[in-house]
Structures are given as structure tokens and as C-alpha cells.
Amino acid sequence: xxxxxxxxxxxxxxxxxxxxxxxxxxxxxxxxxxxxxxxxxxxxxxxxxxxxxxxxxxxxxxxxxxxxxxxxxxxxxxxxxxxxxxxxxxxxxxxxxxxxxxxxxxxxxxxxxxxxxxxxxxxxxxxxxxxxxxxxxxxxxxxxxxxxxxxxxxxxxxxxxx
Amino acid sequence: xxxxxxxxxxxxxxxxxxxxxxxxxxxxxxxxxxxxxxxxxxxxxxxxxxxxxxxxxxxxxxxxxxxxxxxxxxxxxxxxxxxxxxxxxxxx
Numbered sequence: 427x428x429x430x431x432x433x434x435x436x437x438x439x440x441x442x443x444x445x446x447x448x449x450x451x452x453x454x455x456x457x458x459x460x461x462x463x464x465x466x467x468x469x470x471x472x473x474x475x476x477x478x479x480x481x482x483x484x485x486x487x488x489x490x491x492x493x494x495x496x497x498x499x500x501x502x503x504x505x506x507x508x509x510x511x512x513x514x515x516x517x518x519x520x521x522x523x524x525x526x527x528x529x530x531x532x533x534x535x536x537x538x539x540x541x542x543x544x545x546x547x548x549x550x551x552x553x554x555x556x557x558x559x560x561x562x563x564x565x566x567x568x569x570x571x572x573x574x575x576x577x578x579x580x581x582x583x584x585x586x587x588x
Numbered sequence: 589x590x591x592x593x594x595x596x597x598x599x600x601x602x603x604x605x606x607x608x609x610x611x612x613x614x615x616x617x618x619x620x621x622x623x624x625x626x627x628x629x630x631x632x633x634x635x636x637x638x639x640x641x642x643x644x645x646x647x648x649x650x651x652x653x654x655x656x657x658x659x660x661x662x663x664x665x666x667x668x669x670x671x672x673x674x675x676x677x678x679x680x
Contacts, residue, residue: 454680500678522597539677545674
């Protein structure tokens with residue numbers, strides 16, 4: 427696994443993901459992570475004080491899980507949903523930087539299925555929901571060679587969002 | 589004029605941060621071939637080892653899904669826009 431810089435997210439938005447997972451339990455929830463990433467923008471928010479590019483989640487865009495045939499263990503975001511999420515991001519001067527989904531009664535670890543369907547560059551956040559209660563939440567980035575998911579540390583920002 | 593290929597956000601870091609690239613191309617397959625020839629890191633994320641488009645890679649010519657046209661043999665002409673739109677999927 428390769429080292430990845432921390433993904434920044436506010437406590438409120440992290441709670442929003444956990445809440446969505448609890449609401450849709452026992453089905454998987456899904457949604458888009460909107461924010462800024464220094465690899466694609468010069469925006470000052472997307473860089474640390476020393477100029478290092480970083481990624482911060484600044485809004486969520488909850489979506490409907492389109493896998494009506496198997497929502498307990500599968501989620502899907504259609505191209506139309508992707509376009510809608512990107513429009514929502516652009517309207518807030520943000521980008522879609524990743525996606526979140528829940529694992530009902532499963533650990534917050536990417537499955538083979540997650541890896542087979544993953545895009546590079548995106549952050550994939552997963553929240554484990556056990557008996558309706560959100561538990562651990564993790565984030566992952568697909569390696570450039572598609573071989574593995576690397577852990578993306580999550581840094582929770584305390585306090586009110588600006 | 590040429591065919592404009594729109595590059596989705598997750599692939600832009602492999603294409604010099606560009607969100608589009610233009611190539612002369614008579615089919616979708618030729619446009620994607622020129623794209624991956626110029627930006628070789630894109631190839632493995634768009635195509636399987638067998639050279640087929642990955643199932644979660646959706647390609648449109650002027651908003652029409654190529655699956656309902658002639659797939660990669662769909663003809664293209666100057667001024668057409670070829671869009672690559674992700675599907676996102678996963679699960680336990």
C-alpha cells in the first residue's frame with residue numbers, strides 16, 4: 427500500500443454520512459463527496475500552508491442507491507446521477523472528489539467488488555452500520571496500477587464549518 | 589475542427605489535468621485510441637487487459653450512449669463531443 431495524505435472532513439459532514447447509513451439500513455446508502463483537491467485546483471483551500479496539495483470534503487450530495495435488486499450488499503450510482511452530482515458540485519464551486527457508501531453489518535473495508543469497480547483518484551469512504559448503528563468509517567484510494575486500495579487517513583475537523 | 593473527448597474528473601491527473609482533448613477521428617474507437625496513445629496512463633482505467641471498455645466506463649457521442657449505437661464503431665465527425673462518464677458501484 428502507498429502512503430496517502432489525510433482526507434479532511436468536518437465533524438458535521440462525517441456525521442451526515444453516518445446518519446445516511448443509519449437511515450437506509452439494512453440497505454446500503456450512497457452519495458457523492460464534494461470538495462476541493464489540490465491536484466486539480468490552485469484554490470488556497472486545496473493546499474496546506476506549505477503548498478502541499480490536499481483534499482477536503484466541503485459538502486455531501488446524498489444519492490439514491492440504484493441497485494433495487496440487491497440493495498443490502500450492492501450500491502450503484504448511474505452516469506445520470508454522476509452528472510447531477512457534478513452539477514451540484516460546480517454550482518458550489520466544488521468538484522466531486524469521491525463517493526461514500528455503507529456496509530450494513532459488514533466491516534468498513536473495501537470488497538473485491540469495490541475494487542473491481544473503482545476509479546482512481548476518487549476517495550471512497552465506507553461506513554460500517556451494524557444493527558442500524560453507524561460504527562467505523564474509513565476512506566480508500568485505488569492505487570494507480572489498480573492493484574490495491576490504499577488507506578486514506580481521515581482527519582476530522584472539529585468545530586463549526588466556516 | 590476535430591472530435592472533442594471530454595475527460596472525467598478522476599482521470600484528469602493522468603491527462604495533464606486537462607478536462608478535454610481534441611483529435612481527428614472517424615469512430616469512437618479511434619478517438620479513444622488517440623486519447624490513450626497520447627495519455628497512456630489512461631488506458632488501464634478505461635480498458636480491460638483484453639482491450640474491452642470496462643463495464644463502469646460509459647461513453648456518449650453527443651449525449652447518446654454508444655451501447656445503443658455502434659459501440660466503438662460509432663462514427664464520429666468534426667465537432668462531435670465524445671463524453672466519458674463514470675458509473676460508480678460497489679458493495680459488501
